[in-house]
Structure formats: C-alpha cells, structure tokens
Amino acid sequence: MDKIVEKIVGLGIPGLILLVAINVSGYAGAAAITSSLAILGGPAGMLGGIGILGFSVYVSMAISKYSFDRIYTKTIEGLKEKGETKESINIKIDKYPISRSLKLKLKDLLENTHG
Template sequence: MDEVVKKVAALGLPGVILVIAMATSGAMGSTGLVSTITGLGGPLGLVGGLAFLGLMTGVGDVISGYGIDAILTAVYEERKKKENLSSLRKEVKELPISENLRSTLLNVLDSGSKSVDSEDRNGPKTVEIIED
C-alpha cells in the first residue's frame, strides 16, 4: 500500500483525480484504468482524458502558487463584469466553501465596479450608419 501511495503522490493532483474516478467507476485493473481515462476525456476519449489530466497538473500548480482564495477572487472579479450579479451571488452562496471565503467573494461581488445589472446602465442605444 505504501508503494501505491508514493506513486499516486508523485502524480500530484491528476493522480488523486484518477484514483477518485477509478474508485467511483468500480472498474479495476488495466481495463479499468483505460476506461476511467477514456471516461474523463468525454467525447475525445483516451486522448481527451490524458489531456484533461495534463491540464489538471497546470491548474494544480497555479492554485498552489497563488492560493484558492486569490484565484476565486480574480475569477469572480472578472465574471461580475459580464454576468448578472444576482445569479453570481446565488452561485457563491451555494458553493461548498468556508464561510470566510464565501463572505470574501460576496464582498468582491458587492464592490463598486460596474457590472451587467448596475444602476447606471442606459439600455440599448440607437446607432445611425451613414454611407458616403
């Protein structure tokens, strides 16, 4: 068991995702491994599954470098520029995160920058195109 744990730990976040996916699928052995990776790839199959696990390596490195608080704050700061604030607030309230992080994200959403449903929105504008 220690040897398996060391190998999965060496893989990092993709290894953890793979172990969880294999445990939930119920498939074991080499066939189970291939079918699990194929399942992670969705419509892209085995190649998509391998790409997904590779992407998770990069995402895990970024999250560990900056911290989940900073990443989520930046994501919601950007999303509030383009999406409805009430739907974003509802989404944050339903996230499985700590109350401290939840209140931080709600404060980010309530801060003063412009958003889709801000009060100073004037609605559609008429544009006249004049050809010479």
C-alpha cells in the same frame, strides 16, 4: 498496493484525480484506468482524460502559487467585466457539482468581492 499508491502520490493532484476516478469506476486493472480516463475525458475519450489530467497540473500549480481566494477573486472580476451580476454568478455557483461547503465559501467570497 502501497507501491502503486506511492507512485500515484508522486503524480500529485492528477494522480489523486485518477485514483478517485479508478475507485469510482468499479473496474480493476487496465480496464479501470481505461474507463477512468474515458470518463474524465467525456466526449474526447481517453485522450481527453489525459488532457484533463495535464490541465489539472497547471490548475494545481496556480492554486498553490496564488491561493484559491486570489484566483477566485480575479475570476469574479473577469466575469463582472463581461457583464455578469452577483445574482447570475450565484445561480451558476448553485448549479456547480461541488460540495455545499465550497459553495458557501464561493458565495461568501462573492459577497466580499468589491467591484
């Protein structure tokens, strides 16, 4: 098991995402990987799951390069340019399936974002 975890750590964030999905799946072996990829991929199935893992590489690289706060601030600015209000963005944050602490951080950043 240690060797498997070592290989997954080598994959970085996508490996962690896959490891969590496998753990939650309730299956073992190849069935765990297959079902986890299918769950991650949603309607696109296993190929979609592989795409999600690939996309997560780019997201994690962007976060490490630019920081979460800067990416979030730019996203808020983009939403406001498209006509979103602080209230409508707050409503979206409330609906996201994320932790309470992250919701609070996002709302704090939203309140402190100018524009």
